[in-house]
Amino acid sequence: MVLYIVLFGPLVVALLVYLLGKIRTARKRSRRQRLLSAPVSDAWRQILAAEFGLYRRLPAALQRKLLGHINVFLNEKILVGCNGMEITEQVRVLIAAQACLLILNKPGDYYPGFQTILVYPETYVTRVTRRDGALHSESLDVRAGESWQRGPVVLAWNEVLQGARDSRDGHNVVIHEFAHKLDEQNSAMDGLPVLSSAAQYQSWAQVFSEVYKVQQQKLIDDEEDVIDSYAATSAAEFFAVVTETFFEKPAQLQAAHPQLYGQLQQFYQLDPLQWEPPD
Numbered sequence: 198m199v200l201y202i203v204l205f206g207p208l209v210v211a212l213l214v215y216l217l218g219k220i221r222t223a224r225k226r227s228r229r230q231r232l233l234s235a236p237v238s239d240a241w242r243q244i245l246a247a248e249f250g251l252y253r254r255l256p257a258a259l260q261r262k263l264l265g266h267i268n269v270f271l272n273e274k275i276l277v278g279c280n281g282m283e284i285t286e287q288v289r290v291l292i293a294a295q296a297c298l299l300i301l302n303k304p305g306d307y308y309p310g311f312q313t314i315l316v317y318p319e320t321y322v323t324r325v326t327r328r329d330g331a332l333h334s335e336s337l338d339v340r341a342g343e344s345w346q347r348g349p350v351v352l353a354w355n356e357v358l359q360g361a362r363d364s365r366d367g368h369n370v371v372i373h374e375f376a377h378k379l380d381e382q383n384s385a386m387d388g389l390p391v392l393s394s395a396a397q398y399q400s401w402a403q404v405f406s407e408v409y410k411v412q413q414q415k416l417i418d419d420e421e422d423v424i425d426s427y428a429a430t431s432a433a434e435f436f437a438v439v440t441e442t443f444f445e446k447p448a449q450l451q452a453a454h455p456q457l458y459g460q461l462q463q464f465y466q467l468d469p470l471q472w473e474p475p476d
């Protein structure tokens with residue numbers, strides 16, 4: 198008997214773990230299916246129509262799809278108010294809608310690896326410590342949002358609302374921080390998200406490194422571009438910033454950097470150029 202336990206015990210445990218994993222995945226899939234097709238409150242539609250410029254530009258089929266994703270997202274993520282911030286239905290729906298816009302046609306596992314979104318009423322100040330050799334410095338940074346690798350997303354509500362309302366200024370803090378979340382899904386936050394094929398990795402590397410170099414030179418030369426100069430600070434920021442530009446200034450991005458637009462169109466499986474023009 199003891200011999201059997203020694204020989205087969207680990208095998209039985211491994212099998213049980215495997216089966217439990219399968220059951221959990223099947224339950225999650227069926228819960229998501231139910232939430233995707235469940236009717237949503239009219240209040241959500243009213244909030245989105247009134248406050249989210251990009252929602253108004255979406256074709257009706259994509260609007261319906263977005264509402265389903267919002268339902269799943271809000272079921273799985275936890276929004277926590279900081280510094281007295283009250284998490285109202287408007288806060289929940291507008292954050293979820295902007296985050297889910299990126300995964301509209303490829304929801305994957307709904308931003309796996311983290312659950313919490315911290316919301317401050319306004320831009321917040323954070324203490325940053327930097328070490329460069331023997332030099333140890335501290336400074337106070339004012340932030341609109343941030344994304345911790347495998348950790349929470351932090352957002353300032355005044356910036357979230359401004360980003361939702363203005364759909365054509367190229368700035369959207371929720372889109373920016375959730376692009377970082379897509380980026381980290383292959384472990385490193387390095388501007389290279391998970392792609393679908395070896396060929397896509399190759400063309401992505403070529404196009405992104407070319408435009409990134411151009412942006413860095415433009416930053417040095419103090420030259421303007423449709424892509425905000427913050428993109429030139431790192432490869433990770435480049436991906437997050439061009440994502441904001443792709444959704445909010447698609448025509449300008451396509452005209453200035455058609456190959457980059459094509460890569461993002463393929464990655465997000467969306468073509469914002471086809472949506473209603475901004476109002």
Ligand SMILES: [Zn+2]
Pocket residue numbers: 373377433434437
């Ligand atoms: Zn960033």
